[in-house]
Amino acid sequence: MRRRLDRTALRTTTAVAAAAALALALGACGGSGGGTDRADGGGKGGGTAPTVRLPHLAGQKVQVTAVWTGPERANFVKVLDEFEKRTGATVDFVPSGDDMAGFVGSKIAGGGPPDVAMLQQVGVLHEFAKKGWIKPLGADARAQLARNYSRGWRDLGAHQGTPYGVYFKASNKSLVWYNARAFDDAGAKVPKTWPQFLTTARTLSDSGVAPVSVGGADGWTLTDWFENIYLSQAGPEKYDRLARHDLKWTDPSVKQALTTLGGLFGRTDLLAGGTSGALQTDFPTSVTQTFGGGGTPKAAMVSSADFAAATIGQTKAKIGTDAKVFPFPAVGAKSPVVTGGDVAVALKDTKAAQALLTFLASTDAAKIWAQAGGFLSPNRKLDQAAYSDGVMRTIARALIAAGDDFRFDMSDQAPASFGGKPGQGEWKDLQDFLKDPKDVTGVQARLEKDAATSFGH
Structure with a gap:
């Protein structure tokens, strides 16, 4: 242990x-x-x-x-x-x-x-x-x-x-980078809560810009989405227990977090390229399609850690002017802070x-x-x-x-076979969830099976 x-x-x-x-x-x-x-x-x-x-x-x-x-x-x-x-x-x-x-x-x-x-x-x-x-x-x-x-x-x-x-x-890892011009053109407001985040996404969608860029081809980006929602919604005590696998992935708190995340992943109109586009987008592309190129961006927001700044620096966007950032919205009482x-x-x-x-x-x-x-x-x-x-x-x-x-970061605390390998464990299970966000019970069962195997329980 x-x-x-x-x-x-x-x-x-x-x-x-x-x-x-x-x-x-x-x-x-x-x-x-x-x-x-x-x-x-x-x-x-x-x-x-x-x-x-x-x-x-x-x-x-x-x-x-x-x-x-x-x-x-x-x-x-x-x-x-x-x-x-x-x-x-x-x-x-x-x-x-x-x-x-x-x-x-x-x-x-x-x-x-x-x-x-x-x-x-x-x-x-x-x-x-x-x-x-x-x-x-x-x-x-x-x-x-x-x-x-x-x-x-x-x-x-x-x-x-x-x-x-x-x-x-x-x-x-508890940041959302956004295209300032896309927000201004749509009249969108920086959200502080998860319901406000979804409202902002719909406002951006109505303006003709895909609201959220998701780098689903890299499974670790999906673990960040889950962890931020889970920490804010379930609280730090359960976060620590789940990270140690003292709490099973079939727990109701996990179901609640996945259901919340599914409220975004299940709305293909809110994802750049829809579900299939998100699954084919790697992390660098998820950032550059939010800030790269001229004219209308392919997306208005990307949830990413501070290191997205290095990728933004490869575009013409200026950090602090064209590319701005806000804390991951509060799903529960407080915004999460995951490092x-x-x-x-x-x-x-x-x-x-x-x-x-x-x-x-x-x-x-x-x-x-x-x-x-x-x-x-x-x-x-x-x-x-x-x-x-x-x-x-x-x-x-x-x-x-x-x-x-x-x-x-919760997945980084886990054995590599569960939280740190492409095509298996949590990375693969959450990619499957992105494909079918309605199958909450099924993905919980797969997550628990994979976690139990990796942790030796």
Whole structure:
């Protein structure tokens, strides 16, 4: 059984406090704000003194794997380039694809695992630690964590009290990005509740624009939809129980959340491309069809984490002007706040691997990607002036202000066979639900069967 995350950060008041902070912050989102450089690694200007000492690693090679592609990969490579410059090491980036657990498992079986992996799921970190696949953090990396991270994020990277991982990149998954012009042309209002969200969607549809873009080809996007609705509607206690599989997926609270979600998925006129279009749309396309191109957009809204900003940056839309954001609407009493993140772990206990983890735990590394955009760091010492625009800055401010008060992505807490693999488990079951939103009981039964198998119950 995985460590119970609610011992550290998951308290009943978490979603309430964080949602309030986020709502206040996003209410002021618009253009870029100012800021000054500081020696702690923040600020927009270059030339600040390094805050972390790294060893000389000339001649050594480090292979790093992550799921990132496109602009996310390009921005992460900028971080790796700086590590190369400071240490003399050579870093090779290898994309893993969405099935990180399967990729790493095959490499270990073949005798050639990468040195460092950026894992997306807490459950996968625990699985790898139990199998002895990952190595504990060295003293330097632990020192950076103690200086720069709150207890909640440190504990998320640990297994049975031993620190293994550095959460380099975080995400706020309780956001809806929208096309400001489409809203203005339709006279649509930013919704605060789920009924208002559906009303706004119908208003947009009547104006001739498909309201909601859903990246159903990537099953993980559907888990985010469910988790936001479930957390807001069922509450944090049941969310934690379902995440641990202490509560069955056949529970009435799951039926209620799926029925609510079906109120959107079952309205093909509210989905860009209808049901079949949503199932054939991957995550990047779900964003670009909301903001890319001229004239009438293919969609007006897309529910996505803050990292959608990186994809929006590939279009002509300007964040804060053309592309705006609001908190996921409240389904129950409060809006939800669901977070995710990518945790760096060492698969080889080498000096170079440990040095890279130390660097990733520093403000120096976080600053590089923050300046590039499409990035959110749980590093509390990073000067928020480093963020490239005001929208990301306010989202980051809300995350840091929440401290340890957050709920981590539910599917990412599960074993990979249930919550982290394409074409199976929760990803596949929710894709089936998108095809037939009326079959609530059937999808509940499949979810419970798959969860019980993966959790070993």
